[in-house]
Amino acid sequence: MNPSVGDELPELVKHPTTRQLVQYAGAQGDFYEIHYDQDFARSVGLPGVILHGLLKASFLGQLLTDWLGVRGTLKRLEVSYRGVDQPGRPYRCRGRVTKVEGPHVELEVWGEDPDGNRTTVGSAVVEIK
Amino acid sequence: MAITSVIDRLRARIGSAAPPITATVEAGHLKRFAEAIGDNNPRWLEEAPPTFLVALAPPSMHLAEAEEYGKGWLNGGNRFEYVEPVKVGDRITATGRVADVYEKTGSSGSLLFIIFETEYVNQHGRTVARLRGTGIRR
Numbered sequence: 001m002n003p004s005v006g007d008e009l010p011e012l013v014k015h016p017t018t019r020q021l022v023q024y025a026g027a028q029g030d031f032y033e034i035h036y037d038q039d040f041a042r043s044v045g046l047p048g049v050i051l052h053g054l055l056k057a058s059f060l061g062q063l064l065t066d067w068l069g070v071r072g073t074l075k076r077l078e079v080s081y082r083g084v085d086q087p088g089r090p091y092r093c094r095g096r097v098t099k100v101e102g103p104h105v106e107l108e109v110w111g112e113d114p115d116g117n118r119t120t121v122g123s124a125v126v127e128i129k
Numbered sequence: 130m131a132i133t134s135v136i137d138r139l140r141a142r143i144g145s146a147a148p149p150i151t152a153t154v155e156a157g158h159l160k161r162f163a164e165a166i167g168d169n170n171p172r173w174l175e176e177a178p179p180t181f182l183v184a185l186a187p188p189s190m191h192l193a194e195a196e197e198y199g200k201g202w203l204n205g206g207n208r209f210e211y212v213e214p215v216k217v218g219d220r221i222t223a224t225g226r227v228a229d230v231y232e233k234t235g236s237s238g239s240l241l242f243i244i245f246e247t248e249y250v251n252q253h254g255r256t257v258a259r260l261r262g263t264g265i266r267r
Contacts, residue, residue, distance in 0.1 A: 014167060027158075027165035028184045032202060044201035045267075053204035054183055058166035061179030065170065077179055078208040122206075 002128060003105050009095035012063045016051055018087045024055045046084060053081040056091070056120045060109045063093040064124055072103070072128040079109075079122035089114050095124070103128045135197045139230040139243065142192075146226040150186040154219045158184065177215035180207075182249050182258055186223030198241045198266045205242065205263030213257050220252040228261070241266040 021035045033040035034050055041049045057079045064074055085091060092112040099106035105128060111120035154177060162184050163173040170178075215221065229244040243264040251257050 016167075020165065020167065023161075023165040027162040034201065046201075054180055054207060055166060057207055057209075058168070058178065058180045062166065062168045062170075065168075065172075065179065073214075074179055074211055076208070076210050078206070080206040081204055 003097045003100055005097055005100055007097040009063055009067045009097075009107070009109075012059065012066060012093040014059050014091045014093065016055070016085070016087045016089075016091060018049060021049060021051065021055070021087055024052055028052065028054065030054070048086055050084040050086055051091070053079075053120070056081065056085065056111050057122075059091060059093045059111060060095075060120065060122060060124075063095055063109060064107070064126065067095070068126055070129075072105070072126050074124065074126050076125040077109075077122065078124070079120055081120055083113070083117055083119035085111075085113055085119050098123075135194060136230065136232060136241065138194055139192065139227070139241075142227045143230060144226060144228075146224050149222050149224045151220060151222040152185045154181075154185065154215055154217055154221060156217050159217060175217050179209060179211070182209075182215065182221070182223070182247075182260065183207075185221055186225070186247070186249075192227075192243065192264075195241065195243060195264070195266055199239075201267060203265040203267055205265045207263075208261040210259040211257075212259075213251075213255065215249075215251070215257050219257075221257065222250045224248050224250070238267070 025031055025035055035052055036049055038048050095107050095109035098108050105126045107124045109122050109124055110118045113119050162181055225245055225247040228246045231242050233240050245262045247260045249258045
């Protein structure tokens with residue numbers, strides 16, 4: 001079925017843990033201490049360790065590729081990190097189709113904390129086969 | 130003034146490319162990356178998921194000299210553009226450069242923005258993806 005403007009993507013809820021942040025730090029090779037050292041994170045004014053922005057981008061990437069499957073190709077993913085997120089709190093990833101022009105489809109995507117704050121906002125372009 | 134000179138030194142690097150980094154996409158690395166992001170789609174055993182390229186070569190240089198400004202880094206945003214899929218065994222060369230450096234002063238103080246751009250080219254000489262990232266010192 002072809003996407004239409006206004007279509008909502010099936011929501012993806014992630015449950016990040018401190019363990020996952022350490023796993024991600026290793027897999028990405030980003031060892032900045034704000035992602036696993038509570039004392040360091042607080043020393044730079046954060047409430048505690050926080051999720052990597054790029055981990056949140058990965059969640060939104062999964063939201064898109066789960067929805068798209070083999071129907072098409074992801075051409076662009078752009079995200080802005082507007083707030084910090086801490087492990088132990090579920091992260092809801094959502095999206096909506098904003099434009100359809102033949103095979104060219106644009107979407108807005110975002111990640112929400114449990115209080116409903118959109119701490120990551122972005123857009124994507126996909127091409128339907 | 131010290132802070133001004135940090136910005137001047139960083140601005141002098143705008144446009145200049147860092148030494149390219151070449152790495153092969155390994156099956157074990159893809160698997161570990163997919164596990165770390167919690168995406169168990171079997172497709173990612175063979176193909177790079179959307180953000181994998183940042184794990185192959187650093188997406189942004191945490192420029193040591195920028196650390197004279199503020200007390201910590203934040204990631205402001207990322208933009209990935211995909212040209213063709215990246216598969217296990219591909220040999221990718223990443224070339225990064227500083228695209229822009231500027232300071233913004235808001236209600237909560239001053240922030241330094243550093244815009245990084247990275248181009249990823251495969252073993253056939255074709256661009257497979259581009260990444261733009263915003264590093265913030267605060």
